[in-house]
Structure formats: C-alpha cells, structure tokens
Amino acid sequence: MNNITCLIVDDEPNAVQLLEDHIRKVPRLVLKQKCYDAFEALTFLQSDQADLLFLDIQMPGLSGMELATFLSKEQRIIFTTAFANYALEGYEYNAIDYLLKPITFKRFVQAINKAVLSFPAVTPVAPVEHLPDYIFIKSGKQIIKIAYIDILFIEALKEYVNIVLPDGKVLAYKRMKDLEEQLPENFIRIHNSYIINIQHLEKIVDNHVLIGNMKLPVSSSCRPQLLAMINRRLL
Numbered sequence: 001m002n003n004i005t006c007l008i009v010d011d012e013p014n015a016v017q018l019l020e021d022h023i024r025k026v027p028r029l030v031l032k033q034k035c036y037d038a039f040e041a042l043t044f045l046q047s048d049q050a051d052l053l054f055l056d057i058q059m060p061g062l063s064g065m066e067l068a069t070f071l072s073k074e075q076r077i078i079f080t081t082a083f084a085n086y087a088l089e090g091y092e093y094n095a096i097d098y099l100l101k102p103i104t105f106k107r108f109v110q111a112i113n114k115a116v117l118s119f120p121a122v123t124p125v126a127p128v129e130h131l132p133d134y135i136f137i138k139s140g141k142q143i144i145k146i147a148y149i150d151i152l153f154i155e156a157l158k159e160y161v162n163i164v165l166p167d168g169k170v171l172a173y174k175r176m177k178d179l180e181e182q183l184p185e186n187f188i189r190i191h192n193s194y195i196i197n198i199q200h201l202e203k204i205v206d207n208h209v210l211i212g213n214m215k216l217p218v219s220s221s222c223r224p225q226l227l228a229m230i231n232r233r234l235l
Contacts, residue, residue, distance in 0.1 A: 004112075004119060005032040007050035009041040009067070010080065011059045015101060019054050019080070022108045029112070038062035042070060052096075052115055057081040068095075076118060078111050083224050100225050104185060135182060137163060137172045144170055148184055152212045153196040166212065190226055191219045198229060 006029055010016050016034055023029045032050045035041035038059055055077050057064040068077060073094065082101040096118070097111035134147045146163060155162040156176040163170040172179075180187070180195060189195045190209060194216050203210040204226075207218050218226060 003028050003030045004051045004115065005030050005049075006052050006054060007033050007035065007041065007044070008054045009035045009038060009059075009064065010054070010056035011036050012056070015056065015080065018103060019108075022103065022105055025105065026109070026112060038064060038067040042067060045071065051076060051119070053077045054099075055079055058083065076115055078115065082221070100228055102180075106185060137170055137174070139170050139172050146170065148186075148197070149199065151187075151197050152200045153194055153214070153216065154179065154187075156193045164212070164214075188222075188226055188229055190222045191217050204230070 006023055008016050008019050008023075008031065010019070013036070016036070020031060020034065023031045029052075032048075033044055035044060039062055041053075041055075042062070053071075053075060055064040055067065057079050058081055064079060064081075068075075071077070077095045078097045078099060079095045080099045080101060080103065096115045099107060099111055133149065134145055137144050137146055146165070150165050152164045152166065154176065155164065157171075159173060159175065161172050161174050161176055161179055163172060176193075176195065180189065183195065186198050187195050188198055196209060196211055196216065200211050201209055204218070205215075207220075207223070208215050209218055209226075
C-alpha cells in the first residue's frame with residue numbers, strides 16, 4: 001500500500017483548511033473528501049471509503065463520537081477537538097490518536113506515524129525538521145534576535161504584541177495569530193491576549209498562572225489545552 005486516503009469531518013472551515021494543508025505536506029496522504037457535518041460523512045461512507053478519518057468530536061446534530069458508533073471497528077480514526085476533556089472518552093473508541101486544536105504539523109506527523117503502524121506497507125513519515133531556537137523580531141527601526149527560551153510570555157495589543165523577557169519587553173508590529181504559528185510547542189495560548197512559554201510556568205492557581213513575577217488569566221476556552229499539556233508532563 002503506497003497511499004493512505006483521508007476523510008476530514010469537521011464543521012469548522014478553518015480547522016478543515018488546516019488539516020487539508022497538513023495532509024498536502026505529506027506525500028503518501030491523499031485527501032479523498034471534506035465533510036462539514038457527520039451526516040454528510042455518514043452518507044459518503046455508505047457508498048465509498050477512506051483509510052483514515054480525521055473526525056471532530058463536537059459537531060451539531062450528530063457528534064463525532066456518535067458517528068464513530070456507526071462505523072466499522074476496523075475504521076481508523078484520529079479524533080480532533082478543542083476540548084481536552086474528551087480525550088479519555090475518545091480512546092474508548094479505539095482511536096489511533098487524539099489531536100487538540102490548533103493542531104501543529106509536528107503533532108500531526110506524530111499521529112500519522114501512529115496510524116502508519118496499522119498499514120504495514122507504508123513507511124513512516126520523516127520527522128519534522130528541528131525548528132531554530134530563536135526568532136528575529138522587527139521592533140521600530142531595529143531587528144532583534146530573541147531566543148525562545150528567554151520569552152516569558154507574549155501579550156496581544158491590537159495590531160501589536162509585547163514580547164516579555166526577564167529583563168524587559170520588545171514591542172513589535174505583528175498580529176498574535178501570525179506570531180503563534182512560528183512558535184515551538186512549549187508555547188501555548190492561555191487567553192485571547194496571552195501566550196505563555198510553559199518552560200517558565202511556575203504555578204497554576206484557580207484560573208490564573210504565575211509566570212515570572214506576573215499573574216495572568218486563563219480563559220475557560222483555553223484551560224483544557226493548558227491542562228492537557230500539563231498532564232503530559234505530570235509525575
């Protein structure tokens with residue numbers, strides 16, 4: 001078997017587009033169909049098939065987990081969702097993996113390589129190249145090299161971001177969303193206004209984190225992803 005055919009099932013166009021972009025970067029993956037609700041996917045699968053489903057859990061009408069109950073036990077599924085609390089339930093459906101949104105390409109490749117184990121004739125995907133450990137930021141008339149390890153957190157200020165370091169701040173004309181896409185996996189959004197470097201996280205207290213000498217809020221929508229990241233490192 002040379003290729004793995006894929007079906008994306010998600011009601012969020014942006015999430016579909018991100019998965020489609022990831023799939024296109026992997027030569028042996030072939031996107032067969034995009035479905036924006038579970039009923040559409042069920043109709044497709046009644047007359048056709050896909051080797052691997054990227055299945056969003058929370059969708060209106062029929063959820064991803066409800067759809068999974070209609071599928072063959074041999075159907076390979078990778079669940080996707082923005083809510084970490086579904087992870088344990090997802091694995092009860094024999095899912096290959098469970099991906100938290102926003103899904104990085106590195107994490108995507110890890111999930112694909114788990115799937116590859118069930119396709120003996122398909123060789124693993126090459127690991128993602130190591131990211132550089134620094135970034136260049138244009139601040140006013142300066143271009144400043146900043147090591148990722150030195151960043152405590154990043155604060156959104158409309159069209160600007162404040163990059164907070166142990167010895168000061170760097171103000172840059174850049175949208176938070178654009179910067180977020182360049183950051184390595186130890187950075188995580190905890191609020192619309194904040195991305196933190198988990199390497200500097202000292203403590204979580206209720207709905208706040210302590211980092212450096214600052215206390216930053218954690219929004220209810222971002223809390224599951226943060227706790228999921230913490231749980232992967234919990235002793």
